[in-house]
Amino acid sequence: MPGTSLTQPTVRTVTTLADGRQLIYYDSGAACAGACDGGAACEGGTAARRDAVDERPLDPQAPGSEVRLDPATGDWVTIAAHRQARTYQPPPEECPLCPSRDGRHSEIPAADYQVAVFENRFPSLAGPPAEPVRAAEGLWTSGPGAGRCEVVCFTADHEASFADLTPERARLVLDAWTDRTAELSALPGVRQVYCFENRGAEIGVTLAHPHGQIYALPFTAPRTARMAARAAEHRATAGRNLFDDLLAAERAHGERVVLAGTHWTAFVPFAARWPYEVHLYPHRRVPDLTALDADQRDEFPTLYLELLRRFDRLFGTGRTPYISAWHQAPAGQRDELALHLELFTIRRTADKLKYLAGVESGMDAFVNDVTPEHAARRLREATA
Ligand SMILES: [Zn+2]
Numbered sequence: 001m002p003g004t005s006l007t008q009p010t011v012r013t014v015t016t017l018a019d020g021r022q023l024i025y026y027d028s029g030a031a032c033a034g035a036c037d038g039g040a041a042c043e044g045g046t047a048a049r050r051d052a053v054d055e056r057p058l059d060p061q062a063p064g065s066e067v068r069l070d071p072a073t074g075d076w077v078t079i080a081a082h083r084q085a086r087t088y089q090p091p092p093e094e095c096p097l098c099p100s101r102d103g104r105h106s107e108i109p110a111a112d113y114q115v116a117v118f119e120n121r122f123p124s125l126a127g128p129p130a131e132p133v134r135a136a137e138g139l140w141t142s143g144p145g146a147g148r149c150e151v152v153c154f155t156a157d158h159e160a161s162f163a164d165l166t167p168e169r170a171r172l173v174l175d176a177w178t179d180r181t182a183e184l185s186a187l188p189g190v191r192q193v194y195c196f197e198n199r200g201a202e203i204g205v206t207l208a209h210p211h212g213q214i215y216a217l218p219f220t221a222p223r224t225a226r227m228a229a230r231a232a233e234h235r236a237t238a239g240r241n242l243f244d245d246l247l248a249a250e251r252a253h254g255e256r257v258v259l260a261g262t263h264w265t266a267f268v269p270f271a272a273r274w275p276y277e278v279h280l281y282p283h284r285r286v287p288d289l290t291a292l293d294a295d296q297r298d299e300f301p302t303l304y305l306e307l308l309r310r311f312d313r314l315f316g317t318g319r320t321p322y323i324s325a326w327h328q329a330p331a332g333q334r335d336e337l338a339l340h341l342e343l344f345t346i347r348r349t350a351d352k353l354k355y356l357a358g359v360e361s362g363m364d365a366f367v368n369d370v371t372p373e374h375a376a377r378r379l380r381e382a383t384a
Pocket residue numbers: 095096097098157158209
């Protein structure tokens with residue numbers, strides 16, 4: 001894949017769905033060796049054939065969302081009223097993310113796949129950019145909800161979860177995230193590419209099939225904007241990079257470190273907001289996924305899978321609901337912001353969830369019921 005540091009033989013096949021949306025298959029060439037039929041979609045003689053046609057009668061969507069700047073906080077808000085009609089928790093036999101089999105047509109026409117990425121049929125953001133306009137009153141700035149929303153299917157297995165994947169498959173997902181980051185970052189008007197996974201009905205997941213999402217945002221996310229401001233302050237006062245200092249301090253202190261490899265360290269942050277929250281940083285700071293080197297890419301899957309499995313062991317309730325969020329530097333802010341992953345659960349005990357109520361939702365002021373040091377100890381001990 002040109003322009004990215006993907007390790008061959010990951011093979012990418014770009015196709016189009018019936019309503020014009022893009023669908024991209026990612027196949028591990030090594031896993032397909034010998035099974036190749038040499039079809040038109042085959043690149044380099046290693047991939048499975050990916051030329052199944054979407055036979056559904058689909059009309060193109062006209063999303064038409066809007067972004068508005070909150071004049072009081074400076075935060076961008078996306079207004080996407082058209083999404084109210086989207087698919088909500090369908091039964092497994094109607095899952096739109098399973099392969100198309102037995103005469104049933106899903107979002108993925110192939111009878112099987114490894115990793116597949118497609119444009120969301122009900123996107124919060126879509127279409128070409130335009131300069132935000134300020135209303136005559138001067139306070140109200142808005143623009144089209146430009147950008148792109150994609151769905152990443154981690155496996156064809158409806159019953160699996162990310163934690164069940166092999167390191168090889170997790171690596172293929174990392175390659176897909178990286179490729180999408182490179183391509184979406186290059187789209188006109190895209191400020192930041194955000195790859196994330198919501199897991200569990202408790203989080204509000206509308207489809208049970210293991211999948212994540214990617215938002216190509218036309219603005220810098222509010223949390224990223226605050227981090228950029230903090231990093232600039234730290235550079236001005238300390239003369240160093242904030243994230244380099246933060247990671248070094250956590251590694252030296254050690255009490256909140258959960259897992260450490262040669263190239264990555266996972267720790268519960270000093271001021272964690274969520275009952276169980278882990279931040280995973282590469283030791284060598286990079287702005288985004290496209291800048292990871294081969295050693296970092298090779299080590300990530302095993303560490304990340306171990307973190308997810310430890311989350312699942314925390315409460316004796318099986319699969320722990322979580323949000324997994326890749327923080328990547330926005331355009332023009334690649335010098336100070338550090339790629340890292342923030343993984344957290346809203347579960348605080350086997351039968352209690354953390355809700356964002358008056359203090360959090362009303363004031364953005366979090367109250368955490370679990371000390372970060374206790375959370376780190378429990379996650380260190382949650383081995384198989
Ligand atoms: Zn499914």
